Amino acid sequence: MEFSNRLKSLPTQFFATLVEKVNKAEAEGRDVIKLGQGNPDQPTPDHIVKALQQSAADPQTHKYSPFRGTAELKQAAADFYKREYNVDIDPETEVAILFGTKIGLVELPLALMNEGELMLLPDPGYPDYLSGVGLADVRFDVMPLVRENGFLPDYDKLSPEQLEEAKLLYLNYPNNPTGATASKEFFEETVKLGKEHGIGIVHDFAYGAIGFDGKKPVSFLEADGAKDTGIELYTLSKTYNMAGWRIGFAVGNAEMIEAINLLQDHLFVSMFPAIQHAAAVALTEDQTCVDELVQLYEGRRNALIAECKRIGWDVEAPQGSFFAWLPVPKGFTSEEFADFLLEKADVAVAAGKGFGSFGEGYVRIGLLVDEERLKEAVQRIEKLNIFIKDENYQKYS
Known part of the structure; x- marks a missing residue:
C-alpha cells in the first residue's frame, strides 16, 4: 500500500543515517569512538531499578493505568517542581504524563494547531x-x-508577520546541540513576547539537571507569568539515566496540558504503572545520584576541552547539557568534517548541518564515553595535523 501524504512529508531521520555510517565502519572491524548520538552511557540508579522491580511484582500494577497517569506520579512531578524551582503546579490540571518528551514535542502541533498555521x-x-x-x-520558520x-x-529579528501568525514557539535550554544556557531574564522576555502576540511557548527542558561551574539551569x-502562556517538558532520560524507560511529563499552562491529555486519551491508555511508580x-x-552525574559530565567536559585546546582547536566549553558544539576547521563543511573524522580517525561525531x-x-560531540576515551578521540584527531598545536596552552579547569 502507498504511504499517506503525512508519512511522505516526514523528514529523513538524521541519526539513522549517522548510525548507518558507524555500523558500516564497525562491520569492517574498526574501533570507532562513538560521540555522535545522545544516548546516556550510565545505568539507571539502583534505587529506581529496585522500585520498578518491587512494583512490577505487585498484581495491582498489571491492570490498565488511569488514562492520564497515576496520581502518585503527577503529584511527584508537582513536588519536584516545587523543590527544585519553587514553582507551584496543580497535579490534576497542570501535568501531562508522556511516553518520553519526544512524544509531547511531536504531539503539540497536532493538539494545538490547524493545517497551515505557523x-x-x-x-x-x-x-x-x-x-x-x-x-x-503546519508551516514553520526558524529562529x-x-x-x-x-x-x-533574537526576538527583535522576528517580522511583524511572523509574530502575528505564529501559534507556537519552541525553545530548549540547556540547549541541544550547542550546550548554551538561558537566564531568567531571557525567559521573562519570552513570556512577554508570548502574551503580547498570543504565542504558546514550549520549553524543552530535557537537560534541565545538567549545568556546569556551579550554575543550575x-x-x-x-519566569513570572510563564504558566499564562506556556509549558515545559521534562524527561527522566537524562537526569536519571532512564532513556530506555521512555517517561517524562509536561507541566504548565492548563489549556495546553488539557490539549495533550485529550489527544493522548485517543492514542494511549497511559503506561505501565510500575514504571510510573519508579x-x-x-x-x-x-x-545524590543526580549530583554525581553532573560531576561526571563536568569532568568529561573539562577533559575534552583541555585536549581540544592543547591541539590548537579553538573551542568554547558548553555551559550545560552533555554535548559540546565545536567549530569545523576551514576547508570543510560540517558533514565533510564528520565523514573525514570517521574515515581517517575512527571518531564519529554529528554534523551540525543535521x-x-x-x-x-x-x-556536536557527546560527553557519553569516559574521560580517557574522549582524550583518545582528540589524540586521534591530533594525528591528522588539522590544527596548529599550542605548546603554551592553559589547561582547562
Missing part, C-alpha cells in the same frame, strides 16, 4: 521538532541561534 523553531535544534511539523501539516548572541534567538516556569521514586527520593542550516560550521 510555528517558530530554533535553528540549530533537535531534529525531531520537524516531525510534528510534518504530521500536523537562528548564533554564537554572537549566546545561541539565544533555569526553568522557564520560574519515576515517582526518582523524582522525590534521594537526589540540526539545521545554522548548524553549518560545527559538529
Whole structure:
C-alpha cells in the first residue's frame, strides 16, 4: 500500500543515517569512538531499578493505568517542581504524563494547531521538532541561534508577520546541540513576547539537571507569568539515566496540558504503572545520584576541552547539557568534517548541518564515553595535523 501524504512529508531521520555510517565502519572491524548520538552511557540508579522491580511484582500494577497517569506520579512531578524551582503546579490540571518528551514535542502541533498555521523553531535544534511539523501539516520558520548572541534567538529579528501568525514557539535550554544556557531574564522576555502576540511557548527542558561551574539551569516556569502562556517538558532520560524507560511529563499552562491529555486519551491508555511508580521514586527520593552525574559530565567536559585546546582547536566549553558544539576547521563543511573524522580517525561525531542550516560550521560531540576515551578521540584527531598545536596552552579547569 502507498504511504499517506503525512508519512511522505516526514523528514529523513538524521541519526539513522549517522548510525548507518558507524555500523558500516564497525562491520569492517574498526574501533570507532562513538560521540555522535545522545544516548546516556550510565545505568539507571539502583534505587529506581529496585522500585520498578518491587512494583512490577505487585498484581495491582498489571491492570490498565488511569488514562492520564497515576496520581502518585503527577503529584511527584508537582513536588519536584516545587523543590527544585519553587514553582507551584496543580497535579490534576497542570501535568501531562508522556511516553518520553519526544512524544509531547511531536504531539503539540497536532493538539494545538490547524493545517497551515505557523510555528517558530530554533535553528540549530533537535531534529525531531520537524516531525510534528510534518504530521500536523503546519508551516514553520526558524529562529537562528548564533554564537554572537549566546545561541539565544533574537526576538527583535522576528517580522511583524511572523509574530502575528505564529501559534507556537519552541525553545530548549540547556540547549541541544550547542550546550548554551538561558537566564531568567531571557525567559521573562519570552513570556512577554508570548502574551503580547498570543504565542504558546514550549520549553524543552530535557537537560534541565545538567549545568556546569556551579550554575543550575533555569526553568522557564520560574519566569513570572510563564504558566499564562506556556509549558515545559521534562524527561527522566537524562537526569536519571532512564532513556530506555521512555517517561517524562509536561507541566504548565492548563489549556495546553488539557490539549495533550485529550489527544493522548485517543492514542494511549497511559503506561505501565510500575514504571510510573519508579519515576515517582526518582523524582522525590534521594537526589545524590543526580549530583554525581553532573560531576561526571563536568569532568568529561573539562577533559575534552583541555585536549581540544592543547591541539590548537579553538573551542568554547558548553555551559550545560552533555554535548559540546565545536567549530569545523576551514576547508570543510560540517558533514565533510564528520565523514573525514570517521574515515581517517575512527571518531564519529554529528554534523551540525543535521540540526539545521545554522548548524553549518560545527559538529556536536557527546560527553557519553569516559574521560580517557574522549582524550583518545582528540589524540586521534591530533594525528591528522588539522590544527596548529599550542605548546603554551592553559589547561582547562
